[in-house]
Amino acid sequence: MSALIDALRQRLPAECVITDELRxxxxxxxxxxYRLIPEVVAVVNDEAEVCDVTRIARDHGRPVTFRAAGTSLCGQAVTDGVLVLLGEGLATCHIGAGGTTVQVGPAIVGAEVNRRLAPLGRKIGPDPASINAAKIGGIAANNSSGMCCGTAQNSYNTLAAIRVMLADGTLLDTGEAASVAAFKASHGGLLDSLGGLAARVRADHALASRIRAKYKIKNTTGYSLNALVDYTDPVDILAHLMIGSEGTLGFISRVTYHTVPEYAHKASALAFFPDMESACRAVVGLKQRPVDAVxxxxxxxxRCVADKPGxxxxxxxxxxxxxxxxxxxxxxxxxxxxxxIASxxxxxxxxxxxEAPAFTTNPAEIERLxxxxxxxxxAVGAVRKPGTTVIIEDVAVAVPLLAAACLDLQKLFAKHGYHEAIIFGHALEGNxxxxxxxxxxxxxEVARYAAFMDELCTVLVEKYDASLKAEHGTGRNMAPFVELEWGSQAYGLMKEIKQLFDPAGLLNPGVIINDDPAAHLKHLKPMPAAGQLYAPVDRCIECGFCEPQCPSHGLTLSPRQRIVGWRELSRRQAAGEAPGQLGxxxxxxxxxxCATCGLCSTACPVGIETGALTRAVRGEQLSGVARSLGRVAANHFGATQALARTALKAGHLAEAIVGPKALARLSGGAWKEGMPKPQALRYDITRSSGDKVVYFPTCAGRMFxxxxxxxxxxxxxxRVLERAGYAPIVPEGVNNLCCGQSFASKGLAEDADRKxxxxxxALMKASNNGEYPVILDASACSLRMKTFLAERLKVYDLVEFAHDALLPxxxxxxxxxxxxxxLNCSARRMGFEAKLKQLASACADQVVLPAEVKCCGFGGDRGFVVPELNAHALRKLHADVPAGCCGGYSSNQTCExxxxxxxxxxxxxxxxxxxECSEEAARLATC
Structure with a gap:
């Protein structure tokens, strides 16, 4: 293995060859x-790197698996060989004229593509539930579909062109004539074999008819055999075989999609039927009506969601x-x-x-439904026992058979003791x-699962000729059952296809083609209990939906990966093992x-805030000295801030002597160019008449x-409050007050709650027991106090109050x-995106909110302590800075x-x- 890693390090930057046990x-x-631990993770950012990494792995006889977002549900994105992780260099997007086509790299998130297409009223066809996290490489490689796309708008049927790299490193771009001509010259044998395979299938009318019938419903079990009957040109056959191939035939470097309309006008209704039979009969009728999703x-x-809010x-x-x-x-x-709607x-x-159903066009009501x-x-994942995992299976039958199939599923659940099982899905497609x-x-328990799977697959195939995987891909989970579903003749075709593309069997082995009948029972992922410090951790299903929100994802760990690491450390502790280098x-x-920003919770299906785990672990690991110092700081907060202001003043003196760049280097990045000067503690209130409002100047604002x-x-x-007719009140002893956020982030929970x-x-007293509104000028502090107060006292963030009360x-x-x-993380979590944008739009015609920047990664003091986190989190900001922009605005001083x-x-x-804008308006009004 060392020779393999040495070779990779000679080709890739050091940070792109990951060998530590934790990562x-x-x-x-x-x-x-499933879980497989790779020997090495190689991060690639262009085709040349993909080609070289694959060649190096081939030279050393090691298997290769390509990984995009890792939201895969069937084990397609794990390996014990070389894991090739797609870097941001492959996250490309080029929109064609009018948005009717879009050319995308495999590392761009599906929702980001749709965001860019939205102004043109277009979107990509595939709409998996994971689209906010899943990347194009995985969406295409699994032929993912979703709630609305059915079969007509999946990757297979909306493919305009594809650029692929085969196991030998050869590139083919089906959208470029020169590339196709060169490939025909170099790989004529492969194309002839594919053409001969297709001709053989079409000549066998029974087999061809069976293949066509299998794709009348959703089907991602095995390879896309419909390519052999839908197309005669071997290049087209190759292109469509790559869709749904799960990285076993080659690397998808780029996909060009025909886009589909994204209509602005929508309506939804929830209709209740007395039984499964009548509901499924209605689906048959609705399929003939103008519906987009059922x-x-x-x-x-x-029942499992009945008690949830809303x-x-x-x-x-x-x-x-x-x-x-x-x-x-x-x-x-x-x-x-x-x-x-009428239809x-x-x-x-x-x-x-x-009861009579009623359609709503109200966006909020639609979201509620x-x-x-x-x-x-x-809901199922949230209430499961610690140590268990959530399994979601995915099948499809012809729509007229849906009711009978669902009733049989319910009988199988009862027979095998899965009493908590639920059924839901895309009924319009029988999925x-x-x-x-x-x-x-x-x-x-593993034996119970094995018996259930055996009977499940047998019933579905023999009774319903079902798709055992409708849209999640085959993976390791269903690989042993591909032959059962398709029969030996069709399965033989799949084996031939695999041999043609990957004769050495090094591309994602064990996925799709796997002759081990027990493969689905091996490499099962352990889920040790890890909730002693923060119980919600045990609810984590490791789906990865959190990752696009996290400022440290790609620098060190994502929230999912933090939980994976913490679970392993908890397992070692319970087993009496040393944490080792992983610890x-x-x-x-x-x-x-970890910025402890909490944005992960906004995307997590079960609402886990991994930052809360981080704070709890930080608190547990604090030494007695650190706790004592924290207590002293909390008890003498005014003096602590005075010392900090003195240090800040000293920093500015040092900057004047050695220069900002030198001081930044000497401080390890803690000193920032443009660092604010220390604040003089003055609160000059000139207005006593008007509506009273309590204003609490938060710590960072008092510091900087x-x-x-x-x-x-x-x-x-x-000044702005007074200009708007308010009479501000600053609480007594304000310089000794703190919301506790700075203590909480360091794990000092008791000191934080005391502050x-x-x-x-103090706010109760200043507001006359809540009679006057209370404003905080930093969103992180506002969120902290809103949570702590639990409505005992209504507090407003400055963004919120400015929008609701000052703008008018x-x-x-x-x-x-x-x-x-x-939009900093706290304002985002409080749902203030629209209000912040409206505030800015009232002051300027052109407002830019960079869509790919979530949390800035400053994390209170993280930007001083680990400045690389801040730099990584803002790496995509520069591309969105508009020409002529003189500055930016937010609502957290450290973020700024x-x-x-x-x-x-x-x-x-x-x-x-x-x-500035109200002062200028007043000046112009007096001219």
């Missing part, structure tokens, strides 16, 4: 219930057997939408219903998912570089000042130059320090923008 473990985990939910799935009250009182259909229809205009209702009223459907899978929990740590590495990768006292944050907030309680008492009172003159805004350093542009609180 190999982390990348040995995908969204499935999602089935059995009674068990409705769910329809009816869910709690429905009798047994009731089955729901969630229906959506879309149209290019409001008039057409109403016509489609759907006409069909529904021919079936027995619990879809939350019923989206909440089913995580249902079923979810249950499984313990793979007990031999008898040492976790200190930096797991703890030091501006070039002149009047431009300090507190002075600006007071929060002190602030609560202020005259504003818009700036000519574009305005750059940053990091943003200023990253861009070279001054970032300040959004209140400064309101101040």
């Amino acid at each position: 190999r473990l982390a990348y040995g985990t995908d969204g499935s219930f 999602e089935l939910l059995d009674r068990a799935s409705l 769910m329809p009250p009816l869910l709690k009182t429905l009798p047994d057997g009731v089955t729901a259909l969630l229906i959506e229809t879309r149209a290019p205009s409001a008039t057409e939408l109403q016509a489609r 759907v209702l006409e069909e529904l009223h021919t079936y027995p219903l619990i 879809w939350n019923v459907r989206k909440g089913t899978f995580p 249902v998912h079923f979810v249950f929990t499984q313990d793979f740590g007990i031999e008898s 040492e590495d976790y200190l930096y990768m797991g703890l030091d570089t 000042g501006a070039d002149t006292p009047e431009h300090a944050l507190s002075a600006t907030v007071i 929060s309680a002190e602030l609560e008492a 009172r202020l005259m504003l003159h818009k700036k000519a130059e574009p305005v750059l805004v940053h 320090i990091g943003l200023t350093h990253a861009t070279g542009l001054p970032y300040r609180s959004i209140v400064h923008l309101l101040d």
